[in-house]
Amino acid sequence: xxxxxxxxxxxxxxxxxxxxxxxxxxxxxxxxxxxxxxxxxxxxxxxxxxxxxxxxxxxxxxxxxxxxxxxxxxxxxxxxxxxxxxxxxxxxxxxxxxxxxxxxxxxxxxx
Amino acid sequence: xxxxxxxxxxxxxxxxxxxxxxxxxxxxxxxxxxxxxxxxxxxxxxxxxxxxxxxxxxxxxxxxxxxxxxxxxxxxxxxxxxxxxxxxxxxxxxxxxxxxxxxxxxxxxxxx
Numbered sequence: 424x425x426x427x428x429x430x431x432x433x434x435x436x437x438x439x440x441x442x443x444x445x446x447x448x449x450x451x452x453x454x455x456x457x458x459x460x461x462x463x464x465x466x467x468x469x470x471x472x473x474x475x476x477x478x479x480x481x482x483x484x485x486x487x488x489x490x491x492x493x494x495x496x497x498x499x500x501x502x503x504x505x506x507x508x509x510x511x512x513x514x515x516x517x518x519x520x521x522x523x524x525x526x527x528x529x530x531x532x533x534x
Numbered sequence: 535x536x537x538x539x540x541x542x543x544x545x546x547x548x549x550x551x552x553x554x555x556x557x558x559x560x561x562x563x564x565x566x567x568x569x570x571x572x573x574x575x576x577x578x579x580x581x582x583x584x585x586x587x588x589x590x591x592x593x594x595x596x597x598x599x600x601x602x603x604x605x606x607x608x609x610x611x612x613x614x615x616x617x618x619x620x621x622x623x624x625x626x627x628x629x630x631x632x633x634x635x636x637x638x639x640x641x642x643x644x645x646x
Contacts, residue, residue, distance in 0.1 A: 466639045
């Protein structure tokens with residue numbers, strides 16, 4: 424069935440490093456794509472989204488571009504901070520009602 | 535500001551107990567969802583509701599039921615809790631015309 428695959432974690436980086444978290448999806452149509460973030464002890468919150476091919480979502484210095492040709496939506500940030508430590512989930516819409524989530528990638532940023 | 539609240543942050547129950555997890559949203563959203571979150575498995579959809587008294591099974595409904603008597607409230611029920619239902623449970627809501635889901639803080643349930 425349709426799915427979302429994220430790069431395995433955990434990922435550990437030093438402050439100010441460049442971040443990429445890979446996400447690929449399978450889909451029969453043209454889903455909308457999302458990155459959600461879960462800070463320690465909290466629920467998920469939307470980080471960014473893109474609704475069609477070549478759209479770029481951005482928020483808080485994070486970016487992701489909807490690549491239909493490679494069925495990817497990789498998350499990037501040029502200079503990470505300790506406060507970016509969290510679990511990141513890639514997701515896609517399924518039909519009109521549901522979201523399908525990847526397994527999550529735990530990111531730890533060391534000072 | 536969007537607000538989804540869950541009745542408990544942490545819950546400890548015994549095997550065989552009936553467990554109620556409550557979720558309330560204040561955004562007048564039509565759609566509400568219950569997920570469980572387990573390490574390495576991401577979020578898996580248990581049930582969702584697209585209107586009052588309406589419900590649909592998600593990917594892992596076995597051992598769970600739900601109730602939506604009012605638009606703002608969506609309850610998840612574990613009829614007879616088992617140890618393999620130890621997990622983090624997340625509630626979400628969504629406006630009928632939108633795609634973004636808004637999540638509550640989660641309930642961490644431990645079944646002994």
